[in-house]
Amino acid sequence: MPTTSRPRLNTSFHIHMVSDSTGETLMEVMRASVAQFEHTNPLEHLYALVRSPRQLDRVLEEIEGYPGVVMYTIVNSELRRDLETRCADLGVPAIAILDPMLATLSTYLGRAMASRAGAQRALDADYYHRMDALNFAMAHDDGQGDNFENADIILLGVSRTSKTPTSIYLAHRGYRAANIPLVRGVPAPEFLFSLRNPLIVGLTASPERIVQIRRNRLLTLNEDRSTDYIDDFAVRDEIVEAKRLYAKHGWPNIDVTRRSVEETAAKIINMLNEKRGRK
Structure with a gap:
């Protein structure tokens, strides 16, 4: 057989x-x-x-x-x-x-090492450029900071759509990336609508994937109460609300459900190059 x-x-x-x-x-x-x-x-x-x-x-x-x-x-x-x-x-x-x-x-x-953090990286212009991008990403994580007009890229998305890791990865590539969370029922920051320099990209994912990640996150915090944060219908509404915002303002969006951070970042970089090419 x-x-x-x-x-x-x-x-x-x-x-x-x-x-x-x-x-x-x-x-x-x-x-x-x-x-x-x-x-x-x-x-x-x-x-x-x-x-x-x-x-x-x-x-x-x-x-x-x-x-x-x-x-x-x-x-x-x-x-x-x-x-x-x-x-x-x-x-x-x-x-x-x-x-x-x-x-x-x-x-x-026959000698001890210098014990200097980051000593393996040459202090050239590219290095300082990436350090500046990293500092920018960390200062503008989760909606913090100001001077968003100086960003190359701004990522929007509901909780658990890989905004922070994507921002950090983009920073390692030398792009000044900020990320802003979208909360159900809370208007997006007004300053977004007047920005001209940054490429604004919306991140989204399937409701099932978002709920799964959020449930795992709550379990690590020993939190097992049922809330809208992990309610299937509430999460679906969150995502619909975010997509409507992206469509209203003509912001491109990327579904990260089956994408790695590297794949998401590569697509964003392509979008940015296209935007700059049109200019």
Whole structure:
């Protein structure tokens, strides 16, 4: 009797990259490593410029909420110890990807390393441009900050449409990206309607996907009460309201349900280039 092979399913897992610099080294090593394993789908979490205990605490909250593999490049000994200790307590593996290379070079050269955060990045114009974009993204996360006219890109969307990770990824590519949450029943900020320079893009996703992500988020916070935040009909109304806003003002929108952050960012960059080309 002939046998039928079962289709291989993609293995999804969270991978957290914690860096005191831009995180590009981590991203490159992670992707080169994951590429060696077929049928894997890494859910990427990148934390750049982590240089204070407060920043690390926010990272650790995310790691606790979405356990997985942790990769890091941090030279500050206290931050390293705190990260390693907490990861051990949580039972998640933490990999210092540069340690073997640095230890070997130190022995061979007969000298200690400089222990400077981000020392591997040349301080050229491109570096400073990306640092400026990262600082802008972090200062304009979740509707914070001002001077939105100076943004290259503004992302809109209801909660859990990947606004922040997409903004950070765009910043790593050198684009000044801001993101603003849309809340059901609350008008969008008036200043949006008078902006001329930024490309405004709406992010959306299927109601089922949004509800799933929100439920998981609440579970990590030990919150199990039923609210409109995870009500199927309420979420559907949120998304419809957001789409109407995008259509009313002619803002392009992207469904991120089945897109990675990289795919979403690539589409946005193409949109921005088209906008600038028309100008």
